[in-house]
Structures are given as structure tokens and as C-alpha cells.
Amino acid sequence: MKRMLINATQPEELRVALVDGQRLYDLDIESGAREQKKANIYKGRITRIEPSLEAAFVDFGSERHGFLPLKEISREYFKKAPEGRVNIKDVLSEGQEVIVQVEKEERGNKGAALTTFISLAGRYLVLMPNNPRAGGISRRIEGEERNELREALNGLIAPADMGLIVRTAGLGRSSEEMQWDLDYLLQLWTAIKEASLDRSAPFLIYQESNVIIRAIRDYLRQDIGEVLIDSVEAQDEALTFIRQVMPQYASKIKLYEDSVPLFNRFQIESQIETAFQRVVELPSGGSIVIDPTEALVSIDINSARATKGSDIEETALQTNLEAAEEIARQLRLRDIGGLIVIDFIDMTPAKNQRAVEEKVRECLEADRARVQVGRISRFGLLEMSRQRLRPSLGESSGIVCPRCNGTGIIRDVESLSLAILRLIEEEALKDRTAEVRAQVPIPVAAFLLNEKRNSITKIELRTRARIIIL
Incomplete structure (x- = not known):
């Protein structure tokens, strides 16, 4: 039987695992120490326009400014209707406020990738309130099922200036269920627009749900036999969400109370370690x-x-x-x-x-x-x-290894010692150098003082500088 296992006993880390019997096939871990920004919606301010990149940089409250390409900017933010090829300098201005959504998280020294084309994910639908040309049916749905969903989509009462995508979870759902999901997303968008008027940028308007809610929304299907949660608070949170969005699955949510830890019971800790x-x-x-x-x-x-x-x-x-x-x-x-x-x-x-x-x-x-x-x-x-x-x-x-800076290798003692010896000689040869002090690791110091003592003595005699190895 397929199960969703939710481990929420440690507040620093939430873990969601999907298992088939005792075989782990999907995993999501959310760390409390690392804030996830993807799908969050912010009110930001354009700080720099870069025509060579056809993009703008936006201060949305993060340490690094976000990257907003021209193709991800809705025309509602243009100062004037462009004629012919769009020049980003002509249609946007520095200091202008925009509502943006994080499309890609910050990576390394790159800021987050942003878009003004907002996407709000529901259980069965994705609403794109300012992108009427987008929409359709998930690419994962094929054949006759696409035609059935297209008919259901045509039966929805939706604003003409908004786009809709039917998710795979929408398969087999009636127009009434999809309409309920759409109404919820429309209310959410109205609340986001109203909240954006409250104060000036930058600030967070809407935060994407935590990993528990996302997992239930995105992964809970008919083929999942049960959802086991090892925390009362997390179970209450899951039940509150599921009763609002998909009450037919409420009976699948169960509290795990055994003394053996949940992931150990299904023997997946070792699989996670791989x-x-x-x-x-x-x-x-x-x-x-x-x-x-x-x-x-x-x-x-x-x-x-x-x-x-x-x-x-x-x-x-x-x-x-x-x-x-x-x-x-x-x-x-x-x-x-x-x-x-x-x-x-x-x-x-x-x-x-x-x-x-x-x-x-x-x-x-x-x-x-x-x-x-x-x-x-x-x-x-x-x-x-x-x-x-x-x-x-x-x-x-994870963090990058401070010794090797992520390369996986460091220089051996001999190579590093010789490089340091050359550096000592270079410094000793400079005018008015009286003393050179080298603070090095113990193995390097041992190599220099034992194997290269003669070389150090020769440098001291030639340069008349004192060399100290610490």
C-alpha cells in the first residue's frame, strides 16, 4: 500500500516521505533555519534597470535583489504602450513598485528569479489572475481525459481576463468541485490585491503553505492509502486544510502514536541517508x-x-x-x-x-x-x-566544505609546503623586509622545518631576513 508519512516531531525540520510498502519513492524536507521563498508573493521596488540584460533588479525584502526579466513583466506595469520592439528603459522606471512572485529560489551568488505573472495553486486548478493568454490542461494528462477536462473547464464561471490550468488532481472531478476551488483562488487573489495597497514596498504579501500542506495538496491521490502524522499539531493543521479543500480524504489522515519512530517503522531512514x-x-x-x-x-x-x-x-x-x-x-x-x-x-x-x-x-x-x-x-x-x-x-x-570550497580535494602537505616556501622567499626578497612569519598547519610546519630547513637557512642568508614558521 502507498502511504504518505509526515514526520513533524522536530520543529527545526519537517519531513514528508511517500512510500510504496517500505520503498521510499519521494521525499520533501523543509528546514526551519532556511526560509523557502518560492511561490511567495511580494510587493517590490525596482532598484536598477539593465537594458543589456533586458531585465530589472527588484528589492523585495531579501538580502539579494531579485532578477526580473522583461518577458516576465506584465504590460499593466508599462508606463506607456510600446511601439515595435520593447526597450525596458522606456516602459519601466527605477523606484516603480511591482507585485512579484518568486519563480526560482536564490542559488549560490544568484538572486531569486521573479515574475509579475502570478500563479496561485489550488487543489485542482492553478489560477493566473493577470495572464489571460496562459492556461489549459496539465501536459501529464493525455487522450480522452483531456477532452473531458476541457469540457469541465468550459463549464466554469471564471473572469475572462484570467488564465486557468487544470492540474492532474482534477481528473475525475465534477465542474462543481472545480468551481469551488476556483472561487477559493479568486477570493485569495482579491485578498492579495487588497493587502498590496496597505503599505509601500518591499514587504511579503502572501506566503506559500508549508511542506505538510503542499504535500497533501500536490501528492494526495486516490492511490495513497493513508497519511500517517506523528505530531498532534501537524495532524490538526492537515485536517483543517483537508476538510476545507478535499473532505472526501479526511478519513485517510491518521495520528501515528507508536513508540517506534515513524520513519524507522517503515525502514526508510537508511533510504533517506542514500x-x-x-x-x-x-x-x-x-x-x-x-x-x-x-x-x-x-x-x-x-x-x-x-x-x-x-x-x-x-x-x-x-x-x-x-x-x-x-x-x-x-x-x-x-x-x-x-x-x-x-x-x-x-x-x-x-x-x-x-x-x-x-x-x-x-x-x-x-x-x-x-x-x-x-x-x-x-x-x-x-x-x-x-x-x-x-x-x-x-x-x-548542506553547506560548502570550508576546507576544499566544494571541490572535494585539498593540496597535499608537500605541494602546499613548497608553495608556502616560494611565497616566503618572494616576501623576503622585498626591500626593507626584516622578518617573515608564516602561520601554517602543523603537518606543513613539520615538513618545512625538517625537510626544508636548509632551503630556509639559504633564504635567510641571501636576503638577511629572519624567517619564523609558526
């Missing part, structure tokens, strides 16, 4: 190695001790098929977005390559993010891109 590891073992004895870089995420497959096949080609195929399934799972657990390059074990037969490609696509069908998958190249590489729904698990739950 999402923080660089190397993930495969059942056959092979492994996958996941390395995020600035430009892309590289994933390497190693056969290692894998002996599943009858010959080398069969072993390669079986290990790659196993890896395809685990990679799709790890992408969801880690919430990896952007460009991903997978280095599969070399396979000679073209049919084996096609089988692995099909396996990758099949395993990614359940992914909520938009995914584009290429084909295996002659170098054995498969390129794919995955929509970045939120910061990855590594970004939201």
Missing part, C-alpha cells in the same frame, strides 16, 4: 556515483562486483537497467534539477542501448517535474534535463 551519499549501491553489486558541478550533474555507473548477466554484455545491460531505475528515484529524492549527464557502462548492441533509454523514460514517467531525455551517444553518454522545482537536497540541507 540521498546524502555520493555513491549509491545497486542490488546486483554495481553502483552509481553522483557528482553535482556548477554546470551540470554527472552520474557514473560502475559494474564493480556485478555478476548478474551470463556474459559481459548481459552484465552491462542488467547493471544499466538497475541504474536507470535507481537514478530516476535519486533525482526525485535529491530534487536534482538542470542538466544531467549519465555515463552508462558501454554496450555494443544498439538494441541494448534502446532498452536502457526506454527504461529511463519509463521510470521518469512518475516524476512531477518536467523531464527531457536524449539518446545514448556514441560515447555512452545520455543527456537529460529536469525542471528545478526547488533547491536540491544538498543545497537546502
Whole structure:
């Protein structure tokens, strides 16, 4: 049976896990120490207009100013109707106030990506109040179901100047249920507009729901047998929301009261730990190695001790098929977005390559993010891109190593010692240098004083400067 498990016993961290039996297939962790801004709505002020980037920078109350591209600016904010090609300097002005929504979280030294085209997600619908040309039906819904939903959408009483998208949760819902969801979103938009008039920018107008409410809204389907929550307060919060939005599922919300921790009961703590590891073992004895870089995420497959096949080609195929399934799972657990390059074990037969490609696509069908998958190249590489729904698990739950600055390696003692010795010599050669002090790690000091004492003495004699190693 599929279950949603909500662990809310620690106020610093809320965790939501989706399991099928005892196999973890999706995970969402929200840290109290790291505020999530995605989907929040702010009143901001334009601080700088950059024509070369065709964008504006907006102070919306965050430490870094947000980035607002011209294509994400509604014409309602233009000072005058543009003629021909739009010049951002002509239609916007510094100091102008705008209502913006965070589309992408801050990453590294980049500010948040903003849009003025607001999207309000409900249970069955997404309302775009200032984007009438947008709308339609979720791309994940196909065939006859699209036609049924299109008819239901046409039956809704909605303002003509607003856009609507039907979510996958809208499948099988009546027009009355969708109308109720739409009315709720319209009331919310009215409240947001009224709140935006209260004071001058920058300030937060609307905060997206926490991970518990988001998970119930986005993931709770008919196939989820029960929702187990290990906190009374979190259960009350979930029940309040569910009775308002989808009362038919209220009976699925249950309080977990066992003395054994919830995630331990379903044996998923060890599975969660794999999402923080660089190397993930495969059942056959092979492994996958996941390395995020600035430009892309590289994933390497190693056969290692894998002996599943009858010959080398069969072993390669079986290990790659196993890896395809685990990679799709790890992408969801880690919430990896952007460009991903997978280095599969070399396979000679073209049919084996096609089988692995099909396996990758099949395993990614359940992914909520938009995914584009290429084909295996002659170098054995498969390129794919995955929509970045939120910061990855590594970004939201980790910090960059202060020793290696995220590179994963530091210079060895000998290399570092010689570099420092050259620096000491350079400083000693400068005019009027009487003394050079070098404060270094103990292993480096030991190497310099034992292995390079003669070199240090020669520098002192030549430069007449005193050298002290601390």
C-alpha cells in the first residue's frame, strides 16, 4: 500500500516521505533555519534597470535583489504602450513598485528569479489572475481525459481576463468541485490585491503553505492509502486544510502514536541517508556515483562486483537497467534539477542501448517535474534535463566544505609546503623586509622545518631576513 508519512516531531525540520510498502519513492524536507521563498508573493521596488540584460533588479525584502526579466513583466506595469520592439528603459522606471512572485529560489551568488505573472495553486486548478493568454490542461494528462477536462473547464464561471490550468488532481472531478476551488483562488487573489495597497514596498504579501500542506495538496491521490502524522499539531493543521479543500480524504489522515519512530517503522531512514551519499549501491553489486558541478550533474555507473548477466554484455545491460531505475528515484529524492549527464557502462548492441533509454523514460514517467531525455551517444553518454522545482537536497540541507570550497580535494602537505616556501622567499626578497612569519598547519610546519630547513637557512642568508614558521 502507498502511504504518505509526515514526520513533524522536530520543529527545526519537517519531513514528508511517500512510500510504496517500505520503498521510499519521494521525499520533501523543509528546514526551519532556511526560509523557502518560492511561490511567495511580494510587493517590490525596482532598484536598477539593465537594458543589456533586458531585465530589472527588484528589492523585495531579501538580502539579494531579485532578477526580473522583461518577458516576465506584465504590460499593466508599462508606463506607456510600446511601439515595435520593447526597450525596458522606456516602459519601466527605477523606484516603480511591482507585485512579484518568486519563480526560482536564490542559488549560490544568484538572486531569486521573479515574475509579475502570478500563479496561485489550488487543489485542482492553478489560477493566473493577470495572464489571460496562459492556461489549459496539465501536459501529464493525455487522450480522452483531456477532452473531458476541457469540457469541465468550459463549464466554469471564471473572469475572462484570467488564465486557468487544470492540474492532474482534477481528473475525475465534477465542474462543481472545480468551481469551488476556483472561487477559493479568486477570493485569495482579491485578498492579495487588497493587502498590496496597505503599505509601500518591499514587504511579503502572501506566503506559500508549508511542506505538510503542499504535500497533501500536490501528492494526495486516490492511490495513497493513508497519511500517517506523528505530531498532534501537524495532524490538526492537515485536517483543517483537508476538510476545507478535499473532505472526501479526511478519513485517510491518521495520528501515528507508536513508540517506534515513524520513519524507522517503515525502514526508510537508511533510504533517506542514500540521498546524502555520493555513491549509491545497486542490488546486483554495481553502483552509481553522483557528482553535482556548477554546470551540470554527472552520474557514473560502475559494474564493480556485478555478476548478474551470463556474459559481459548481459552484465552491462542488467547493471544499466538497475541504474536507470535507481537514478530516476535519486533525482526525485535529491530534487536534482538542470542538466544531467549519465555515463552508462558501454554496450555494443544498439538494441541494448534502446532498452536502457526506454527504461529511463519509463521510470521518469512518475516524476512531477518536467523531464527531457536524449539518446545514448556514441560515447555512452545520455543527456537529460529536469525542471528545478526547488533547491536540491544538498543545497537546502548542506553547506560548502570550508576546507576544499566544494571541490572535494585539498593540496597535499608537500605541494602546499613548497608553495608556502616560494611565497616566503618572494616576501623576503622585498626591500626593507626584516622578518617573515608564516602561520601554517602543523603537518606543513613539520615538513618545512625538517625537510626544508636548509632551503630556509639559504633564504635567510641571501636576503638577511629572519624567517619564523609558526
